Amino acid sequence: MTDQPKIIVLDDDPTGSQTVHSCLLLLKWEVDTLELGLQDESPIFFVLTNTRALPPGEAAAVTRAVCQNLQQALKNTHTTEFLLVSRSDSTLRGHYPIETDVIAAELGPFDAHFMTPAFFEGGRVTVDSTHYIQSGDRRTPVHETEFAQDSVFGYHHSYLPDYVAEKTQGKIAAEQVEQFRLEDIRQGTLERLMQLQDNVCVAVDAETQQDMDRFAQDLLTAAARGQRFLFRSAASLLTSLANLPPQPVAAADMGQYARGTHPGAILVGSHVQKTTQQLKQLLQLPHVVGIEVDVVRLKADAQAHADILEQVLAAVNTAYDQGQTPAIYTSRQELTFGDKETRLAFGAAVSTLLMDIVRGLPADIAFLISKGGITSNDTLSRGLALTSARLLGQVLPGVSVVRTPADHPQFPNLPVVLFPGNVGGEGAIATVCQRLSTHAR
The missing domain is CATH 3.40.980.20 (Four-carbon acid sugar kinase, nucleotide binding domain)
Incomplete structure (x- = not known):
């Protein structure tokens, strides 16, 4: 393993930092502001793009501007080890695939982009590639919740391969989506991670933070060996990637x-x-x-x-x-x-x-x-x-x-x-x- 890569999170609203601490949230994305994040002691920082409040064209333009400035900031700070996360709502609302497509075009190529919407603090889990909201003992597929009826970001599928096919309008067919099931995550995915290529979409199961921890370790190892990954993620994966100690004040x-x-x-x-x-x-x-x-x-x-x-x-x-x-x-x-x-x-x-x-x-x-x-x-x-x-x-x-x-x-x-x-x-x-x-x- 190399040193911890810098985790750069483009957050479509400022709530994606809800599982970490002691890091910077950047509200602007001029090159010198991005350099503050890259040079900060914390292994993670967030760029708050607020794209979920924007129409598709503006969301793409903002994402593109951030990526172009980030490319310069990475060069200026000699940052070569980093992971890019497109953080989005854990109930699957947001500009997908617009944001990941722009990031891939500006900062790619990537070997894979991962759909990791699990957010355990909010009761969001993914099992058998299906995303659920858990309340007590009951799990409700997210397409049956009010969030799927969102007037701007509505959708019809909780099964992530079908969700991806719906949102990409068939550009990525459901059968093209790789699936990392719970048994895969728990046995270890490093070998499969090393074989991914051509920015393939991967749906990732996670039922507990320990699942994310195990997956994150394999990700970091694969990245250290040269694989380039992009994430469309809720907050729980960030907890595992950043691996921070407890927050200073309880x-x-x-x-x-x-x-x-x-x-x-x-x-x-x-x-x-x-x-x-x-x-x-x-x-x-x-x-x-x-x-x-x-x-x-x-x-x-x-x-x-x-x-x-x-x-x-x-x-x-x-x-x-x-x-x-x-x-x-x-x-x-x-x-x-x-x-x-x-x-x-x-x-x-x-x-x-x-x-x-x-x-x-x-x-x-x-x-x-x-x-x-x-x-x-x-x-x-x-x-x-x-x-x-x-x-x-x-x-x-x-x-x-x-x-x-x-x-x-x-x-x-x-x-x-x-x-x-x-x-x-x-x-x-x-x-x-x-x-x-x-x-x-």
Whole structure:
């Protein structure tokens, strides 16, 4: 084995870092910013591209720009040992194969690209090449869940070879997808890994983190022997590839990162059912005040932005002055649109409103919780205008905390919780709020 390769993750929202810690999240991808990640001590870093919020053409253009700058940064830093991961949602939503095709065209050739959507903290497992969501003893194929009905990224198959054929529109036929089943993973896959070529697609089973650990060791060995691999992956593979020690501050002690004794603020953009259930429990906490952002009104009248912003910030300041934590949430109705482009454009308009709200928050909030992947990305890149942030670790399984730099002009050293929409039990946001609140200390 050679030295640990640098793991470079192009993340389609900022929640893919939900199983690692102490690494950099890059919000920009100029060459010198990418060099920061390549030269950082951590074996892994993330480039937050937010492509899941973009139409296909823009997603491809962003991915291409990152890859071209990365090629220069790799050259400038003399980095030759690296692995590339296209991190995507663990429920199979996202721009596949657009992103992996662009990466392969710009930074290839690769011998294989692996489909590894397992994410154990979120109950996602892959068995017999079929991807499931596990809840208690029940496993539901993901095509039977609300995630498969996504208005932009919907799909009809949980069996990964069929999913690949569907998403590539037959360019990769189901029978062309190599399958690494659980028995293969557990017996060792090194020999097969060494025989892969021509960027073949490989569907990978994993039922436990130990499965990923075993697979990652074989991957690293094969890579050290010259094989070039690309990954379309959720977060659990990253845990195994990075092989980090425990995070410096335990999840239950994350409250020590909160700034002072003031209330925090909570921003809820995700509208999946799990988030709505969590919001309901959060609003039962005595020190939390719910403030609704009426996005239905915004859909009816794009000019309503200024009025809604003024009303929300007035309510936020009233709650804050009374020592209450404002929980700002988008109205929960599922809106319908004529086409995907209109849906994405409206999502961008809602995000612009939410980011204006973030910029209008009291400057001395103790913490900020951002619920939803795209919401979290926009909070970091636009609301807080960060170039990079240091990942502290997880406050709950699958829920990361980053901190703004000490020289941030508005919110220095602010702990920001990046909370995926589809992660956690019903009391999860409430638990995080209590861990970070002075009310619970």
